[in-house]
Amino acid sequence: MDSDLSPQDKKDLDKFIKFFALKTVQVIVQARLGEKVCTRSLSSPTGSDWFNLAIKDIPEVTHESKKALAGQLPGIERSMCVEISLKTSEGDSMELETWCLEMNEKCDRDIKVSYTVYNRMSLLLKSLLAITRVTPAYKLSRKQGHDYVILYRIYFGEVQLTGLGEGFQTVRVGVVGTPIGTITLSCAYRTNLAFMSTRAPGEDEGAYNGVEDSQEVCTTSFSTSPPSQMGVPGKEGGVPQQVPVQPCHGAQAEHRRVSSCPPADHVPATPSSSGEDAETSSRSVGVKSGSPCGLLETTFTRKVGAFVNKPGTKVTTASLDLPFAAFAPRAYDLEENDPMVQPPESSATSSPLQGSLHSQGSGESGGPAQDDFVMVDFKPAFSKDDLLPMDLGTFYREFQNPPQLTSLTIDVSSQSMAEDLDALPEKLAVYEKNIDEFDAFVDTLQ
Amino acid sequence: MNCRSEALEVSVEGRQVDEAMLALLHTILLHRSTGKFHYKKEGTYSIGTVGTQDIDCDFIDFSFVRVSSDELDRAIRKAVGEFKDAMGNGMDGMGQISLEFYQKKKSRWPFSDECIPWEVWSIKVNVVNLANEQERQICREKVGEKLGEKVINIVEVINRHEYLPKMPTQSEVDNVFDTSLKDVQPYLYKITFQITDTLGSSVSTTMRRLIKDTLAL
Numbered sequence: 274m275d276s277d278l279s280p281q282d283k284k285d286l287d288k289f290i291k292f293f294a295l296k297t298v299q300v301i302v303q304a305r306l307g308e309k310v311c312t313r314s315l316s317s318p319t320g321s322d323w324f325n326l327a328i329k330d331i332p333e334v335t336h337e338s339k340k341a342l343a344g345q346l347p348g349i350e351r352s353m354c355v356e357i358s359l360k361t362s363e364g365d366s367m368e369l370e371t372w373c374l375e376m377n378e379k380c381d382r383d384i385k386v387s388y389t390v391y392n393r394m395s396l397l398l399k400s401l402l403a404i405t406r407v408t409p410a411y412k413l414s415r416k417q418g419h420d421y422v423i424l425y426r427i428y429f430g431e432v433q434l435t436g437l438g439e440g441f442q443t444v445r446v447g448v449v450g451t452p453i454g455t456i457t458l459s460c461a462y463r464t465n466l467a468f469m470s471t472r473a474p475g476e477d478e479g480a481y482n483g484v485e486d487s488q489e490v491c492t493t494s495f496s497t498s499p500p501s502q503m504g505v506p507g508k509e510g511g512v513p514q515q516v517p518v519q520p521c522h523g524a525q526a527e528h529r530r531v532s533s534c535p536p537a538d539h540v541p542a543t544p545s546s547s548g549e550d551a552e553t554s555s556r557s558v559g560v561k562s563g564s565p566c567g568l569l570e571t572t573f574t575r576k577v578g579a580f581v582n583k584p585g586t587k588v589t590t591a592s593l594d595l596p597f598a599a600f601a602p603r604a605y606d607l608e609e610n611d612p613m614v615q616p617p618e619s620s621a622t623s624s625p626l627q628g629s630l631h632s633q634g635s636g637e638s639g640g641p642a643q644d645d646f647v648m649v650d651f652k653p654a655f656s657k658d659d660l661l662p663m664d665l666g667t668f669y670r671e672f673q674n675p676p677q678l679t680s681l682t683i684d685v686s687s688q689s690m691a692e693d694l695d696a697l698p699e700k701l702a703v704y705e706k707n708i709d710e711f712d713a714f715v716d717t718l719q
Numbered sequence: 720m721n722c723r724s725e726a727l728e729v730s731v732e733g734r735q736v737d738e739a740m741l742a743l744l745h746t747i748l749l750h751r752s753t754g755k756f757h758y759k760k761e762g763t764y765s766i767g768t769v770g771t772q773d774i775d776c777d778f779i780d781f782s783f784v785r786v787s788s789d790e791l792d793r794a795i796r797k798a799v800g801e802f803k804d805a806m807g808n809g810m811d812g813m814g815q816i817s818l819e820f821y822q823k824k825k826s827r828w829p830f831s832d833e834c835i836p837w838e839v840w841s842i843k844v845n846v847v848n849l850a851n852e853q854e855r856q857i858c859r860e861k862v863g864e865k866l867g868e869k870v871i872n873i874v875e876v877i878n879r880h881e882y883l884p885k886m887p888t889q890s891e892v893d894n895v896f897d898t899s900l901k902d903v904q905p906y907l908y909k910i911t912f913q914i915t916d917t918l919g920s921s922v923s924t925t926m927r928r929l930i931k932d933t934l935a936l
C-alpha cells in the first residue's frame with residue numbers, strides 16, 4: 274500500500290492530513306461562533322498559512338482537536354468528527370449536526386502529493402467554508418445568545434449519528450484522493466427540530482465546550498412534530514417530554530471555556546437564572562415513591578403559552594384518566610381566587626337605579642345569585658354615552674332585574690292551585706249541563 | 720478540449736436579483752481563485768494567501784462566503800448591475816448570466832489570441848413580481864433555501880476534480896490566470912448575459928442567428 278510512496282511523500286502526506294484535519298475543525302467551529310468571519314487576502318505568502326487560505330487558529334480549538342486526535346491521524350476506520358449541538362439556558366440540549374472527516378480504502382497511487390493533494394485539500398476547505406453557511410445550524414448559531422448557545426465536541430473513532438433524530442440529511446462536502454486512501458468530508462444534519470428534554474440530574478462540567486452566547490430563541494425554527502423515540506438512559510419510566518422552546522428571561526450567560534472530558538460525561542449544567550423553579554424541577558422525570566396507588570407516577574407540568582398566568586398546579590397521571598381532565602372544572606378554592614369569576618370590588622355604582630333594583634330583585638327571588646355578578650361599570654358596546662336621558666346602558670340596568678310575574682310567584686300560585694282543585698267538580702257539573710251549547714258551537718266551527 | 724458546462728436556475732423577486740447573482744458567482748469564484756503567484760528563479764513559485772469573508776444578504780435569508788478582494792467584488796458587482804439593468808425594473812422576465820472560465824491560446828499574427836473556454840456556468844434567472852408583504856417574506860426564505868441548494872450543487876461539481884488548466888510557467892501565467900488584481904488571482908473569466916423577453920424568445924440568439932444566416936449566404 275504505502276510502498277509506492279517515497280518517505281518524503283509519506284511524511285508530507287501525513288503532515289497535510291494532520292493540518293487539514295486541524296483546519297477543518299477551525300472552519301467548522303468558527304462558522305458556529307455566531308459572528309461573521311473575515312480574513313484578509315495577502316499577496317505575499319507568510320509561510321504559515323496552510324493550504325494558501327487565511328484561516329485563523331483559535332488556540333482552544335486547536336488544543337481540543339489535538340487532544341481528540343491524541344497523536345493519531347484520521348485514517349481508515351478512524352474518523353474525526355465534530356458534533357455541533359444546541360443547549361438552552363434551562364439545560365436542554367439537542368444535537369444539530371455532525372461533520373465527519375473519514376478515509377476509505379480507495380487509493381489514488383498516481384496522484385502527486387505535494388502538489389495535487391495539497392491543492393485539492395485547499396479546494397475542499399473552500400467548499401467547507403461555503404457549505405458551513407448553508408446547513409440549518411448556521412442560522413441558529415447566528416442567533417444564539419441569552420436563551421441558547423451552540424456547543425461543539427470533537428471525537429475520534431466511530432461516527433455516531435443517532436443523536437440527530439429521525440430523517441437526518443447528509444451533504445457531502447467533497448473528496449480528496451490520496452495514495453493511502455480517499456479522504457471524504459461530509460455533514461449529517463438534523464431536520465426534526467422538535468425539542469426534547471435531555472437533561473440528567475446532578476450534571477457536571479463535561480464534554481461540551483461553549484462557543485459563544487447571545488440572544489433570543491427563534492421559536493419559529495422548532496416544529497411541532499412529535500419527538501423521536503429517544504430514551505433517556507438511566508431513567509426508569511421516563512418519557513421524553515416534548516417541550517416547545519419559548520423565550521426565556523435568562524440572565525446573560527458568560528462565555529464558557531470548558532475543558533473537554535471523555536464522551537461518556539454529561540452536558541454541563543447551566544444555572545437556571547429564570548427563577549421559574551416549578552418548571553425547572555418538574556421537567557426532570559422521576560419516580561415518586563410512596564404514592565397511594567403504588568404505581569409508577571410521573572409528574573408533568575403543563576407548559577404555558579406566552580402571556581398566560583401560570584396555573585401552578587401539578588397534574589398527576591392518576592387524575593388524568595378522564596379525557597380532557599385537565600380542562601375539567603377546577604377546585605372551588607381556585608375559582609374563588611380567579612379574577613375572571615370574581616371581579617374586584619368597586620365602591621362606585623354608576624347608576625342610582627342599580628342599587629334599588631338589586632335589593633328588589635334579591636328580595637323576590639330569594640337568592641343571592643345575582644349579587645355574585647356585580648356590574649360595576651357597564652359600558653355596552655356600540656352605545657354612545659350622550660345627552661339622552663335614557664341611553665342603552667341605563668336602559669339595560671333599569672330593566673336588568675324585572676319583577677317576577679305574579680302568576681309565577683309561589684305563594685299566590687300555591688293558593689290558587691288549592692282553590693282550583695276544590696272548584697273543579699262544580700265546574701265540571703256546569704260544563705256537563707251546557708254540553709249541548711258546546712256541541713252546537715263546535716258544529717258552527719266546522 | 721471539451722468545455723464543461725453547468726447550468727443553474729433560480730426564481731427570484733426583482734430586488735433579490737443582485738444578491739442572488741452575487742452569492743452564486745462569488746461561490747464559484749471562491750473555488751476558482753488562488754493566491755498571487757510569485758515565481759522564483761529556479762522555476763518554482765509560491766502562492767499568496769486567499770482571505771474570505773461572510774456576506775449577509777439583505778433581501779434574502781441567506782449568507783455566503785466570498786474571497787476577500789474588493790477589486791474582484793467590484794468587478795462582479797459591475798457585471799451583475801449591468802445584467803440587472805438589462806433585465807429592467809419591476810417587470811417579470813427571464814435572463815441568463817454566464818460565467819465562463821477560459822484559457823488564452825496565442826496565435827500567430829495576424830490572428831488574435833484565441834479564447835478557449837474550459838468551464839461555463841450558466842445561471843438562468845426568472846424574475847417574479849410579488850403582490851404583498853406576506854408573499855415577499857415567504858420568498859425571502861424560499862429563495863434562501865434554493866440558493867443553499869445551488870451552493871451544494873456548485874460544490875458537488877467542483878469536487879469532481881475534472882479538468883483544470885495546468886499550472887503555467889511564468890511566461891504563460893497570463894494565459895491562464897487573471898493577474899490584474901492586487902490580492903488574488905482568479906482563473907481567466909468573463910461574464911456575459913442575455914435577456915429573454917416575456918415571450919420567451921432571446922433577443923441575442925435571434926441576432927446571432929440572423930448574422931450567421933447572412934454569413935452563410
